[in-house]
Amino acid sequence: MAQRTLPPGRGLSVLLLVVSALLIAAGAARGEIPELFQKAVRICLECIGIG
Amino acid sequence: MASRGRLWPIPRRAWQLMSALLANSYWPGFASGTIYQGAGKNVCVPFLNCYSCPGAVGSCPVGSFQFFLAGPGQTVSLYVLGTVTGVGALVGRLVCGWLCPFGLLQEVMARPCARRVKLPGILLTLKYAVLVLTVSLPVLAIGAYGTASPYFCKYLCPAGTLEAGVLLALGNPAIRGMLGSLFLFKLAILVLLLILMVFVYRPFCRTVCPLGAFYSFFNAFSLWRLEWDHGRCTGCHSCRSACPLGLAVDRTPNHPECIRCLDCTRVCPSGALQFTSGIKREESVVFGRDVR
Numbered sequence: 001m002a003q004r005t006l007p008p009g010r011g012l013s014v015l016l017l018v019v020s021a022l023l024i025a026a027g028a029a030r031g032e033i034p035e036l037f038q039k040a041v042r043i044c045l046e047c048i049g050i051g
Numbered sequence: 052m053a054s055r056g057r058l059w060p061i062p063r064r065a066w067q068l069m070s071a072l073l074a075n076s077y078w079p080g081f082a083s084g085t086i087y088q089g090a091g092k093n094v095c096v097p098f099l100n101c102y103s104c105p106g107a108v109g110s111c112p113v114g115s116f117q118f119f120l121a122g123p124g125q126t127v128s129l130y131v132l133g134t135v136t137g138v139g140a141l142v143g144r145l146v147c148g149w150l151c152p153f154g155l156l157q158e159v160m161a162r163p164c165a166r167r168v169k170l171p172g173i174l175l176t177l178k179y180a181v182l183v184l185t186v187s188l189p190v191l192a193i194g195a196y197g198t199a200s201p202y203f204c205k206y207l208c209p210a211g212t213l214e215a216g217v218l219l220a221l222g223n224p225a226i227r228g229m230l231g232s233l234f235l236f237k238l239a240i241l242v243l244l245l246i247l248m249v250f251v252y253r254p255f256c257r258t259v260c261p262l263g264a265f266y267s268f269f270n271a272f273s274l275w276r277l278e279w280d281h282g283r284c285t286g287c288h289s290c291r292s293a294c295p296l297g298l299a300v301d302r303t304p305n306h307p308e309c310i311r312c313l314d315c316t317r318v319c320p321s322g323a324l325q326f327t328s329g330i331k332r333e334e335s336v337v338f339g340r341d342v343r
Contacts, residue, residue, distance in 0.1 A: 010329060013140050013274035020137030027130025033093050039118045040092035040110040044103040047114060047204045047211035048219060048226065049234035
C-alpha cells in the first residue's frame with residue numbers, strides 16, 4: 001500500500017504547522033475573531049492617514 | 052504541485068491578478084466610497100491588503116496584529132500569529148511572490164533594468180527593524196488614555212495609503228474633507244516608493260515590509276522549499292541570471308530574500324532546482340532509488 005513518508009528536515013515545518021493550528025484555535029476560543037471583525041468592518045482612520 | 056515556474060498549470064502573473072481581484076472583490080465599495088462589512092472580514096488574509104480598502108473582503112494581518120497590540124488589552128493575537136505562522140511554515144515567502152497585491156503593483160511598475168539594481172545590505176536589514184518596531188511600539192508607546200496606535204499603519208504603510216486613503220477618498224467626500232498633514236506625509240512616502248519601484252525591483256518588500264521580514268525566517272524551514280540537486284547541476288548559472296533579486300540560487304536556494312517567484316526552476320536546463328515538499332511515496336523509493 002502506498003504510504004507517504006516525511007523527508008529529513010521537514011519535521012520542524014510540520015511542528016510549526018501544528019503550532020499554528022493550535023494558535024488559531026486558541027485565538028478563536030478566546031474570542032479574537034469577533035473582535036477582529038468589529039475592527040475590520042469600520043473604516044480605519046489610521047490606515048488612511050487621518051487618525 | 053508543479054515546480055517549473057508554475058503552480059499547477061497557471062503562470063505566476065495570473066495567480067497574482069486572481070489574488071488581488073479576489074482579495075478586493077467588493078466592487079460596490081469603489082463606487083460608493085464605503086467598505087465591505089460581511090463575514091469575510093473574519094478571515095485574515097496572509098498578505099498585506101488593507102482592510103479599509105473599499106474592495107477588501109478580508110482582514111490585513113499586519114493591521115489586525117497591531118490592532119490587538121494597541122488595544123486596551125494589549126494582547127498578542129494568537130489567531131493572526133497562527134495564520135501567518137502556518138502560511139510561513141507551509142510555503143515561506145511564496146505568498147510575497149505569488150499572492151501579494153502590493154507585490155504585484157511593484158512588479159508592474161518595474162522597468163527591466165530594475166532587476167539589475169543591487170541594494171546595500173543595510174537597506175535589506177531595515178525591514179527587520181520595521182518588524183521589531185511594528186510589534187514593539189504599540190506596546191511601548193502608550194498614549195495618555197492608556198491606548199496606543201497601530202504605528203506602522205498610521206505613519207508608514209503605503210498599501211494603506213493607496214488602498215484605503217486614495218481609493219476611499221476618491222469615492223467618499225466626507226473622508227476627503229478630513230485629509231490633512233498626516234495623509235500628505237503618508238502620500239509622500241507612497242509617491243517616493245512608486246518612483247523607486249520603476250528603478251528598483253520590489254523596493255518595499257526588500258526594505259520595509261514587516262510581513263516579508265516575518266516570512267523570510269521560514270524560507271529555510273517551510274514544508275515546500277527549493278531543493279538543489281548538486282548531481283544534476285551543470286554550473287551554467289542560468290538560475291542566477293534569472294533571479295530578479297540577483298541571488299546565488301544554487302548556493303543558497305532558500306535565501307531569506309527569495310520571494311519564490313520560481314523563475315530559477317523554469318530556466319534550469321537540467322532540472323536541478325525543484326520547489327518541492329520532498330514527500331515521496333514509499334513504494335517509489337524502494338531499493339534506495341527513485342523509480343517514478
